[in-house]
Amino acid sequence: AQSVSQHNHHVILSEAASLELGCNYSYGGTVNLFWYVQYPGQHLQLLLKYFSGDPLVKGIKGFEAEFIKSKFSFNLRKPSVQWSDTAEYFCAVRTGGGNKLTFGTGTQLKVEL
Amino acid sequence: DGGITQSPKYLFRKEGQNVTLSCEQNLNHDAMYWYRQDPGQGLRLIYYSQIVNDFQKGDIAEGYSVSREKKESFPLTVTSAQKNPTAFYLCASSMQESSYNEQFFGPGTRLTVL
Numbered sequence: 001a002q003s004v005s006q007h008n009h010h011v012i013l014s015e016a017a018s019l020e021l022g023c024n025y026s027y028g029g030t031v032n033l034f035w036y037v038q039y040p041g042q043h044l045q046l047l048l049k050y051f052s053g054d055p056l057v058k059g060i061k062g063f064e065a066e067f068i069k070s071k072f073s074f075n076l077r078k079p080s081v082q083w084s085d086t087a088e089y090f091c092a093v094r095t096g097g098g099n100k101l102t103f104g105t106g107t108q109l110k111v112e113l
Numbered sequence: 114d115g116g117i118t119q120s121p122k123y124l125f126r127k128e129g130q131n132v133t134l135s136c137e138q139n140l141n142h143d144a145m146y147w148y149r150q151d152p153g154q155g156l157r158l159i160y161y162s163q164i165v166n167d168f169q170k171g172d173i174a175e176g177y178s179v180s181r182e183k184k185e186s187f188p189l190t191v192t193s194a195q196k197n198p199t200a201f202y203l204c205a206s207s208m209q210e211s212s213y214n215e216q217f218f219g220p221g222t223r224l225t226v227l
Contacts, residue, residue: 009153034215044156044203044218090155099144099163099207100171101216105155 002027006104021076023091032094033074039087086111117219124224134189134222136204143209145187150201198226
């Protein structure tokens, strides 16, 4: 069965710092990759997704992620974080053409002023 | 205003009681899902349904049951057999026809069993 690893469980950054959150998955076939974000008190919402093509995908609010197939990774990046980026971030993988998603354990990001 | 509705937001039950969580969507999505979110464990799939009157077990289905009698509704029952039911429950839905779909999530129901 596939699994998704998010190694950073809690990250604390100052405003304007750069962000990179790690995501690794274990599946050798075709994958679709997602990053979701859960702001305090809000719905889980999609930040960005990768299906095929350019491995560097851009999402909402200045976030981007790079799919590196050889490393089974899909790390999330943002050049300069804001206080409003404080949230929990989840990486998810879909495999085999089905609809099921496997989620990572999440990374709690706190951005300090 | 399209979206996914989960009610109630907070639910309290006594140990040994069954409880049903509501999930309704007006997005005309074919597929619906139930996840459980626990701190440090991410989201884990309980059940999913790709079409009316059909559903499949996810990774942690024991102690839960579902029904899918209508396209827009996918209620989840947490039975007394679920050993640790206190958690945050999230419902999601997605289109079925296209491979390029994403799951949309509801606001969640926080269940506390006393």
